Amino acid sequence: MTVQRVYLDHAATTSMLPQARAAWLEVSEQVGNASSLHASGRAARQVVESSRESIAGDLGTRPSAVIFTGGGTESDNLAIKGLYWARRAQLEKQSLTVVTSGIEHHAVLDPVVWLGAHEDADVRLLNTDAQGRVNPEDVESALAAGGVALVSIMWANNEIGAVQPVQELARICRKYDVPFHTDAVQALGQLPLDLGALNAAAVTISSHKIGGPVGVGALIVDPAVKFTPIQHGGGQEREIRSGTLDPASIAAFAVAVQYSVSRLDEHATAMRDLQEYLVSAVTSAVPDAIFNGPPPGEMRLPNNTHFSFPGCEGDSLLMLLDAAGVDCSTGSACTAGIPEPSHVLLSMGVPEKTARASLRFSLGRDSSKEGIDHLAKALPGVVERAKRAGSVST
Amino acid sequence: MSRLRVISAMSGGVDSSVATARMIDQGHEVVGIHLALSRTDSNGKGRGCCTLDDARDARRVADKLGIPFYVWDFSTEFAESVMDNFHSEYEQGRTPNPCLRCNEKIKFSAVLDRALALGFDAVATGHYAQIEHGPGGVELHRAIDPLKDQSYVLGVLTQEQLAHSLFPLGGETKVQIREEALERDLITAKKPDSHDICFIPDGDTAGYLVRKLGEQPGDITDATTGEVLGQHSGTFTVTIGQRRGLNLTVPAEDGAPRYVVDIDRESGTVMVGAPELLDVDFICAINPIWAGAPLGVEPIEVSAQVRAHAEPVPASARVVGGELHIDLYEPIRGLAPGQAAVIYVGTKVLGSATVASTNRVGQHASKTGV
Numbered sequence: 176m177t178v179q180r181v182y183l184d185h186a187a188t189t190s191m192l193p194q195a196r197a198a199w200l201e202v203s204e205q206v207g208n209a210s211s212l213h214a215s216g217r218a219a220r221q222v223v224e225s226s227r228e229s230i231a232g233d234l235g236t237r238p239s240a241v242i243f244t245g246g247g248t249e250s251d252n253l254a255i256k257g258l259y260w261a262r263r264a265q266l267e268k269q270s271l272t273v274v275t276s277g278i279e280h281h282a283v284l285d286p287v288v289w290l291g292a293h294e295d296a297d298v299r300l301l302n303t304d305a306q307g308r309v310n311p312e313d314v315e316s317a318l319a320a321g322g323v324a325l326v327s328i329m330w331a332n333n334e335i336g337a338v339q340p341v342q343e344l345a346r347i348c349r350k351y352d353v354p355f356h357t358d359a360v361q362a363l364g365q366l367p368l369d370l371g372a373l374n375a376a377a378v379t380i381s382s383h384k385i386g387g388p389v390g391v392g393a394l395i396v397d398p399a400v401k402f403t404p405i406q407h408g409g410g411q412e413r414e415i416r417s418g419t420l421d422p423a424s425i426a427a428f429a430v431a432v433q434y435s436v437s438r439l440d441e442h443a444t445a446m447r448d449l450q451e452y453l454v455s456a457v458t459s460a461v462p463d464a465i466f467n468g469p470p471p472g473e474m475r476l477p478n479n480t481h482f483s484f485p486g487c488e489g490d491s492l493l494m495l496l497d498a499a500g501v502d503c504s505t506g507s508a509c510t511a512g513i514p515e516p517s518h519v520l521l522s523m524g525v526p527e528k529t530a531r532a533s534l535r536f537s538l539g540r541d542s543s544k545e546g547i548d549h550l551a552k553a554l555p556g557v558v559e560r561a562k563r564a565g566s567v568s569t
Numbered sequence: 570m571s572r573l574r575v576i577s578a579m580s581g582g583v584d585s586s587v588a589t590a591r592m593i594d595q596g597h598e599v600v601g602i603h604l605a606l607s608r609t610d611s612n613g614k615g616r617g618c619c620t621l622d623d624a625r626d627a628r629r630v631a632d633k634l635g636i637p638f639y640v641w642d643f644s645t646e647f648a649e650s651v652m653d654n655f656h657s658e659y660e661q662g663r664t665p666n667p668c669l670r671c672n673e674k675i676k677f678s679a680v681l682d683r684a685l686a687l688g689f690d691a692v693a694t695g696h697y698a699q700i701e702h703g704p705g706g707v708e709l710h711r712a713i714d715p716l717k718d719q720s721y722v723l724g725v726l727t728q729e730q731l732a733h734s735l736f737p738l739g740g741e742t743k744v745q746i747r748e749e750a751l752e753r754d755l756i757t758a759k760k761p762d763s764h765d766i767c768f769i770p771d772g773d774t775a776g777y778l779v780r781k782l783g784e785q786p787g788d789i790t791d792a793t794t795g796e797v798l799g800q801h802s803g804t805f806t807v808t809i810g811q812r813r814g815l816n817l818t819v820p821a822e823d824g825a826p827r828y829v830v831d832i833d834r835e836s837g838t839v840m841v842g843a844p845e846l847l848d849v850d851f852i853c854a855i856n857p858i859w860a861g862a863p864l865g866v867e868p869i870e871v872s873a874q875v876r877a878h879a880e881p882v883p884a885s886a887r888v889v890g891g892e893l894h895i896d897l898y899e900p901i902r903g904l905a906p907g908q909a910a911v912i913y914v915g916t917k918v919l920g921s922a923t924v925a926s927t928n929r930v931g932q933h934a935s936k937t938g939v
Contacts, residue, residue, distance in 0.1 A: 491687060494600075494639050514642060564686035 185539030191388035226429035247381035260565035270326035277522030306336035330362035335468030364435035387431030446477035487561035508536030581623030584695030630671020650674035659805035662834035663907025699739035723920035724911035787837030854922030
């Protein structure tokens with residue numbers, strides 16, 4: 176018997192767009208290293224450069240701002256470490272402060288903590304309000320204390336969908352002449368990103384969250400800001416990111432950006448419609464479910480929903496839903512698959528027990544009301560069983 | 570057998586891999602679970618590489634068998650119920666068996682409870698033992714393979730737990746299971762057996778306990794004369810019946826080997842002497858757990874086993890005032906308080922209890938131990 180599968184984990188990754196796959200296949204037929212000087216190399220370089228222009232145009236920035244990387248995690252590491260080291264050299268100080276929030280993705284949080292442990296960084300982790308929003312005044316007071324290397328606050332949170340006041344944060348950072356980085360991996364394709372207007376030092380984007388291939392992303396930088404490279408080699412990408420460029424993936428990435436940005440409004444409207452449907456379906460099916468994060472609207476990603484089911488363990492819920500044909504996520508980081516309580520919820524002040532009882536359902540292009548109905552039908556039984564399991568374990 | 574929903578506990582070893590495959594072949598709906606029991610890293614994040622390899626192997630076997638697979642984190646429960654208990658038992662001069670404790674408190678308790686609550690019918694493991702259905706209910710029997718039989722470490726299971734336990738390997742030998750793993754092309758087929766306590770991978774229990782409990786030096790004395798023969802770094806670093814690693818500075822006059830025959834926790838003294846001093850013929854064990862009907866005051870003929878791979882000894886056993894009294898027909902050499910005594914009739918496990926005190930051969934008036 177085949178169980179109908181409903182994929183509600185688009186924030187983890189989403190299906191590849193046929194147009195992106197077609198672009199990848201087409202480019203992959205050509206030989207050529209984009210750094211080579213001959214005709215084949217020039218052809219590869221041409222693909223990379225036109226993709227760079229396409230992405231820059233779609234995001235309201237200049238082609239020279241686009242640094243291709245191997246994905247979101249690499250972009251975040253390059254931004255955090257690259258800015259920290261460059262600023263330290265520039266200011267001739269051994270120790271500087273890194274300001275970030277407790278709800279960042281591990282790709283930001285862990286490099287920051289690493290800098291604290293190994294590079295004398297003074298780590299300033301800002302908590303959020305109960306809806307997962309960073310208070311700009313907290314950022315301002317951290318900056319006013321002086322000695323800040325950089326501020327990194329995500330555009331929109333991957334677990335609870337909270338949209339951060341990045342324009343205001345970028346403005347405050349400019350006032351103090353401190354570089355501002357934002358991880359926009361979840362925001363791209365869901366919210367309008369005008370990077371020219373934002374004028375940040377660095378913005379992280381990733382391809383596979385919007386229907387491009389995995390393994391490619393970009394750091395959109397302010398070309399006037401200095402970054403110390405974290406990998407050295409052939410000097411590609413203006414010596415900020417060495418490594419042979421991947422024209423096929425970059426071309427497919429550009430197609431995905433173009434597609435998702437050009438259809439942003441209709442996509443967001445469709446997602447908000449499904450989001451509302453999902454929230455009402457889940458809360459009707461399980462009346463004591465708690466909806467976490469900001470209410471649907473401007474302050475929340477249109478494709479994100481996140482709930483706590485009191486008395487349940489998130490991993491029990493996930494396993495039972497998996498068996499019922501629903502793919503979702505506890506939204507937490509795993510080491511060898513061991514579920515941890517979400518650091519995002521803990522940072523928002525949610526008690527550990529509630530944090531452990533949480534699931535994220537994230538929507539995408541192929542989501543449907545039928546799929547949500549399937550989830551809502553399975554949920555009451557799943558929650559009841561998980562509650563029984565929750566009452567026997569600690 | 571009807572189609573059951575089964576949790577298969579997959580350690581990443583060859584035995585649980587084959588056990589899982591057999592459960593699937595028998596038509597059950599199987600979900601693979603790897604138990605995360607210890608977190609070796611001091612900051613509580615991430616685990617030792619060996620443990621991660623095991624988790625990976627388990628996952629790859631589940632992939633090959635086409636079943637869902639998850640990691641269940643029982644590290645907190647394991648630390649509290651097994652490791653803390655292990656430390657405190659040693660500190661109090663007893664010799665616990667953590668595998669038995671883990672079966673009692675984790676695998677067939679916390680894990681089984683969770684599985685049942687989630688709608689599963691049973692937990693299957695790769696232990697070598699056999700479940701049989703007798704007139705009085707579910708029975709736990711020894712495995713066919715005497716070298717691998719693990720009924721001893723399962724002796725702590727109750728009727729209720731046994732009713733939801735499956736041991737698919739007990740009817741074959743280890744050699745056959747390895748061959749089957751090869752035939753099934755499981756990546757764990759050639760993995761060596763694990764013998765050590767899982768949270769002491771280097772096998773150095775004494776060193777581990779010194780690190781955990783701190784050095785608590787004391788004298789090693791001659792059990793007969795009281796002469797000081799050497800020093801130890803903690804009574805928990807030695808165990809009754811131990812001969813090697815004592816580093817005695819005064820040689821025995823007759824050159825005969827000397828064994829730890831008694832441990833006085835109060836004074837921190839370890840006593841050594843001739844092996845005959847280790848022979849016991851009576852065991853008083855407490856906190857009995859019964860696989861089926863409890864024993865009464867009427868003595869019955871049994872065989873008693875006091876270690877995972879010890880020879881069973883014929884005995885008569887009865888319960889007096891809640892304590893299990895075992896009269897051994899042949900002496901057992903070197904028995905420490907804290908060890909489990911499991912009693913059998915034939916191949917059937919009756920139950921187990923924790924050794925509290927023993928009588929030495931010919932010294933029926935006095936009791937040694939705690």
